[in-house]
Amino acid sequence: MTDRTTPRLPLQAVLFDMDGTLVDTERLWWEAVEQVAAGLGRPLTEADQPDVLGRPVEYTAAWLGDGTGAAAVDVGAELHRQFADRVRAGIVPRPGALRLLEELAREGVPTALVTASPRAVADTVLAALGAGHFAVSVTADDTGRTKPAPDPYLAACRALGVDPGACVAVEDTETGVASAEAAGCAVLAVPSLAPIASAPGRTVLTSLEEVTPDRLRALVTPRELRVMSWNLWYGGTKVDDFRAKQLKVIAETGADVVGLQETYGTSARELADALGWHHHQAGENLGIISRYPITARLGDPDVGFYGGTGVRIRLDGGREVAVWSAHLDYTPYGPYEARFDGLPEAELIAHEDVRLAQMRDILRRIADSADEATPVLLTGDFNTPSHLDWPDVGWPVTKAAQEAGLRDSYREARPDPVRDPGHTWSPVHDEHEDGSGRPEPQDRIDFVLHNGRGLRVLDSRTFVSGSPRAWPEVAANDWPSDHAAVITTFALG
Numbered sequence: 001m002t003d004r005t006t007p008r009l010p011l012q013a014v015l016f017d018m019d020g021t022l023v024d025t026e027r028l029w030w031e032a033v034e035q036v037a038a039g040l041g042r043p044l045t046e047a048d049q050p051d052v053l054g055r056p057v058e059y060t061a062a063w064l065g066d067g068t069g070a071a072a073v074d075v076g077a078e079l080h081r082q083f084a085d086r087v088r089a090g091i092v093p094r095p096g097a098l099r100l101l102e103e104l105a106r107e108g109v110p111t112a113l114v115t116a117s118p119r120a121v122a123d124t125v126l127a128a129l130g131a132g133h134f135a136v137s138v139t140a141d142d143t144g145r146t147k148p149a150p151d152p153y154l155a156a157c158r159a160l161g162v163d164p165g166a167c168v169a170v171e172d173t174e175t176g177v178a179s180a181e182a183a184g185c186a187v188l189a190v191p192s193l194a195p196i197a198s199a200p201g202r203t204v205l206t207s208l209e210e211v212t213p214d215r216l217r218a219l220v221t222p223r224e225l226r227v228m229s230w231n232l233w234y235g236g237t238k239v240d241d242f243r244a245k246q247l248k249v250i251a252e253t254g255a256d257v258v259g260l261q262e263t264y265g266t267s268a269r270e271l272a273d274a275l276g277w278h279h280h281q282a283g284e285n286l287g288i289i290s291r292y293p294i295t296a297r298l299g300d301p302d303v304g305f306y307g308g309t310g311v312r313i314r315l316d317g318g319r320e321v322a323v324w325s326a327h328l329d330y331t332p333y334g335p336y337e338a339r340f341d342g343l344p345e346a347e348l349i350a351h352e353d354v355r356l357a358q359m360r361d362i363l364r365r366i367a368d369s370a371d372e373a374t375p376v377l378l379t380g381d382f383n384t385p386s387h388l389d390w391p392d393v394g395w396p397v398t399k400a401a402q403e404a405g406l407r408d409s410y411r412e413a414r415p416d417p418v419r420d421p422g423h424t425w426s427p428v429h430d431e432h433e434d435g436s437g438r439p440e441p442q443d444r445i446d447f448v449l450h451n452g453r454g455l456r457v458l459d460s461r462t463f464v465s466g467s468p469r470a471w472p473e474v475a476a477n478d479w480p481s482d483h484a485a486v487i488t489t490f491a492l493g
Contacts (some may be wrong), residue, residue, distance in 0.1 A: 184205075
């Protein structure tokens, strides 16, 4: 569990804009529009760039016509003529463009040309660059809508038979970036005239000379968020040197955010301080620590021993995620009643009323603090099994969470409860504590749930370090808890 690597998505294709990206025609286009506009008595300024750069001829012609009273069809014809004259006078490839196309060809990565220029102009440029570099070309003549609509990039992906999410679009204007992002592509922006801001899923570089096929592959590798749910067991105090052992676990697992239960009042703050992280403590039992900044605290700050608390964290690039930690009452404990007392399903479910009420309160608080876009994570020790694990008992607490739109990340990654039981209770309890010698029921009672908004489960597993000795001989254990932790790695997209 010390390895943070996850499967790399293959780079299925690279989709290139033309004007200003592969060839230095964006300036030629600006000069053509500038000349036509001046002839109409409408000199251009920098403020006009959004209506010119990356736009098809028809759009800019209509825009100039509206502003000057000229007929759009006449303006469009003149724009075509002025631009074509400049293109024929000489096309200059952008620095690094031909080298990158040749490297992609050698490595077998398909490429497409996706442009808002008409077919006649695109074919002229293709002839100069070498049409053989591109498996597909999509122009303004080939789709009903062109940039900034996603249609051109979606058409290129369909023609290539690739998934937009596994493709990188290379663009030089905000208009083109908007088109590629709307299609679901990762974007590499190399601005030509107007600047482009960085954003989640978008990389901005100054030149194609900085770009290699490996760098493009890295753009479709999902950004990860690793989330841990961990009951610390009286803050860890049952084990010698527990704080150092807790810190070692967090470092080994590569967790980015940890939902804590049984914090013993100060564990969240002390762990965060030692890690240089951010923390939130609610009541004496619940906490959350995060390597990312906490922007808001959610729920009741004075929550009792049982209940839930939450935060919003801000990831690199500005995206926010809501993370909650929950701890539900431990008594009566369903697996004991099922295996020791033989209670039927109806009675087991009836005895879940306290935990179910606690879960419904947490779900209400989550709903009250959420919006339609924010990813939500609920970690916790629920002290109840999952209905996904027991075919003959519909445990209501996890069902309530599922009905509220939360998914069980462990069962997404490992859907077979027989092959992957995922027991978190208990790595140190082999026998029941009453001294009867009865085997302790092992079960999965700790969870990392999510609402699926911008989150995709890459992996989920339980974690215990070392080989813990059984209770009560636990003081020397490397593992400072009586629960296994649950760790889920999400791709953000």
